[in-house]
Amino acid sequence: MSSNDTSTAANETLNNAIFRIKNEYYDFQFLDMLFINLVVILLIACGFWCLCASYRLKEDDKSVSESKSEAV
Numbered sequence: 157m158s159s160n161d162t163s164t165a166a167n168e169t170l171n172n173a174i175f176r177i178k179n180e181y182y183d184f185q186f187l188d189m190l191f192i193n194l195v196v197i198l199l200i201a202c203g204f205w206c207l208c209a210s211y212r213l214k215e216d217d218k219s220v221s222e223s224k225s226e227a228v
Contacts, residue, residue, distance in 0.1 A: 164178070
């Protein structure tokens, strides 16, 4: 464990056995998780935007083909 790591521990007893629960994490772990969450949200938003854009293109193609058929 390096000097900038943090550790918390707790003792639990279950069926006359003592368990030591220890959580270890480093200082920038929260920022890493925040960054990963923001990237996932951005990817979901990009996927939603692509779906909306493809739907709009599909609707534009229908209106163009309808206007061409009316002109003939």
